[in-house]
Amino acid sequence: MTGPLDPSDRRFPDGFRWGVATSSYQIEGAWNEDGKGPSIWDTYAHSPGTIANGDTGDVANDHYHRYEEDVALMKSIGADAYRFSIAWPRIFPEGTGAPNPKGLDFYHRLVDALLEADIEPFATLYHWDLPQALQDRHEGWRSAETAKAFADYAGYVAGQLGDRVKHYFTINEFRSFVETGYQVVDVEVGGKTVQLGGAPGMRLSGSELKQVRHHAVLGHGLAVEAIRANSPAGTKVGFAENVHFAVPAVDAPDHVEAAEKATREGNAGFTTVMLEGTYTEAYLAEAGGDSPRFTDEELETIAAPLDFVGINVYRPGLYVEPSEEPPGYREIPINASHPTMQSSWHLLDPEVMYWAPKQMQSIWGATSIFITENGCAAADVVAGDGRVYDTDRVMFLRAHLGQLQRATSEGVPVDGYFLWSAQDNFEWIDGFGNRFGLIYVDFETLERTPKLSAEWFREAAGRNAVV
Numbered sequence: 001m002t003g004p005l006d007p008s009d010r011r012f013p014d015g016f017r018w019g020v021a022t023s024s025y026q027i028e029g030a031w032n033e034d035g036k037g038p039s040i041w042d043t044y045a046h047s048p049g050t051i052a053n054g055d056t057g058d059v060a061n062d063h064y065h066r067y068e069e070d071v072a073l074m075k076s077i078g079a080d081a082y083r084f085s086i087a088w089p090r091i092f093p094e095g096t097g098a099p100n101p102k103g104l105d106f107y108h109r110l111v112d113a114l115l116e117a118d119i120e121p122f123a124t125l126y127h128w129d130l131p132q133a134l135q136d137r138h139e140g141w142r143s144a145e146t147a148k149a150f151a152d153y154a155g156y157v158a159g160q161l162g163d164r165v166k167h168y169f170t171i172n173e174f175r176s177f178v179e180t181g182y183q184v185v186d187v188e189v190g191g192k193t194v195q196l197g198g199a200p201g202m203r204l205s206g207s208e209l210k211q212v213r214h215h216a217v218l219g220h221g222l223a224v225e226a227i228r229a230n231s232p233a234g235t236k237v238g239f240a241e242n243v244h245f246a247v248p249a250v251d252a253p254d255h256v257e258a259a260e261k262a263t264r265e266g267n268a269g270f271t272t273v274m275l276e277g278t279y280t281e282a283y284l285a286e287a288g289g290d291s292p293r294f295t296d297e298e299l300e301t302i303a304a305p306l307d308f309v310g311i312n313v314y315r316p317g318l319y320v321e322p323s324e325e326p327p328g329y330r331e332i333p334i335n336a337s338h339p340t341m342q343s344s345w346h347l348l349d350p351e352v353m354y355w356a357p358k359q360m361q362s363i364w365g366a367t368s369i370f371i372t373e374n375g376c377a378a379a380d381v382v383a384g385d386g387r388v389y390d391t392d393r394v395m396f397l398r399a400h401l402g403q404l405q406r407a408t409s410e411g412v413p414v415d416g417y418f419l420w421s422a423q424d425n426f427e428w429i430d431g432f433g434n435r436f437g438l439i440y441v442d443f444e445t446l447e448r449t450p451k452l453s454a455e456w457f458r459e460a461a462g463r464n465a466v467v
């Protein structure tokens with residue numbers, strides 16, 4: 001059959017991966033089992049006044065004990081790839097030193113179960129759960145010692161799992177964990193003071209913050225080298241960053257160009273330095289005396305060649321238009337009525353899923369791109385008939401994947417998509433209230449129920465197309 005509803009009209013490239021994503025602290029639980037050391041998120045969530053409802057990841061989804069059921073569920077919803085993260089303090093309870101074999105065993109079992117189910121494992125090495133010991137010894141990423149320890153850990157894991165895990169992401173969302181964790185702010189909510197931020201909950205100055213950014217990207221570069229040195233040929237490595245994408249408001253070449261300039265400048269401390277090996281002139285000029293301290297050798301490490309780039313795409317970072325004045329673009333305000341999804345920060349615009357990979361190609365010449373996260377929180381409930389009707393998430397996914405297909409049909413090299421998240425989980429300071437899953441989790445009974453969006457996903461993944 002042909003015609004506008006023929007799904008073959010809007011296919012993704014052959015071999016395109018349909019994955020789901022999670023992270024260790026958000027789902028595993030078992031926070032102090034089998035020799036695991038505490039992480040900064042254990043400490044942070046155990047501190048009063050940090051997380052909505054006083055929720056913690058102590059048990060979370062109990063995935064540590066239920067991973068077999070979770071792999072079977074992923075299989076049943078049609079995922080052929082799984083992006084999970086490894087909890088550093090399970091492997092090195094003290095951050096460095098002697099590895100903990102029981103912690104590593106969990107990931108051996110998980111990887112075996114995935115391969116058995118024909119699901120390709122993609123491992124993230126740092127999704128924010130830093131060993132507390134490194135916070136205590138070095139104030140975390142304030143010190144280059146943490147970057148070095150990260151590389152040692154990453155190299156060790158690649159050496160142990162490298163016969164079966166062929167794809168690694170070094171660090172998840174540099175921007176998010178640096179900016180929120182090292183510069184928390186107080187806000188008044190209903191007469192109470194609430195901390196907005198994340199672990200380790202520090203309050204650094206601007207110059208100190210730029211040094212933390214530098215150590216994070218340095219940790220990435222050192223880890224890339226360590227993974228390559230310890231894994232078989234053919235192992236692939238990249239980062240997974242929440243790139244702050246500027247979106248043009250008007251479809252004209254000068255607007256598109258202005259947006260590219262804004263994306264490059266707006267990510268100077270993260271993506272731009274990792275892909276260009278230099279801080280932009282504007283970044284250093286604006287920082288002035290607050291500029292990070294660095295060497296040329298470090299810049300070379302930070303820009304270690306990558307096999308792919310991972311981008312977490314949720315929303316436009318900003319809208320811009322061209323300007324006669326330097327820097328050549330101007331941020332434009334967002335209308336008060338602009339639609340949002342459930343998370344307070346989640347401005348809705350599916351077209352960011354077109355511009356994001358397109359800009360990775362046009363600005364930096366990316367030749368292999370993964371969408372490492374995309375999804376939304378919704379006010380999901382189990383209906384009387386036992387089903388979960390998340391129509392807004394279905395709308396969100398259909399619209400975003402439609403825009404992604406628009407990009408791949410123009411030849412933008414996107415090799416796969418990971419939906420955030422496989423299942424509802426611990427959404428950082430929002431606790432269990434903001435549900436991002438394709439699979440509903442009852443946090444009392446820990447029962448799992450695939451949502452309507454899981455049916456949508458299985459159908460799209462099976463066809464490798466959107467209708």
Ligand code: PNW
Pocket residue numbers: 023026172173176242312314315345373420427428436
């Ligand atoms: C990501 N924003 O965080 C993280 O990688 C996940 O751990 C998290 O659960 C997920 O997205 C949903 O929040 C983000 O402000 C935090 O645009 C903030 C933003 C985006 C992603």
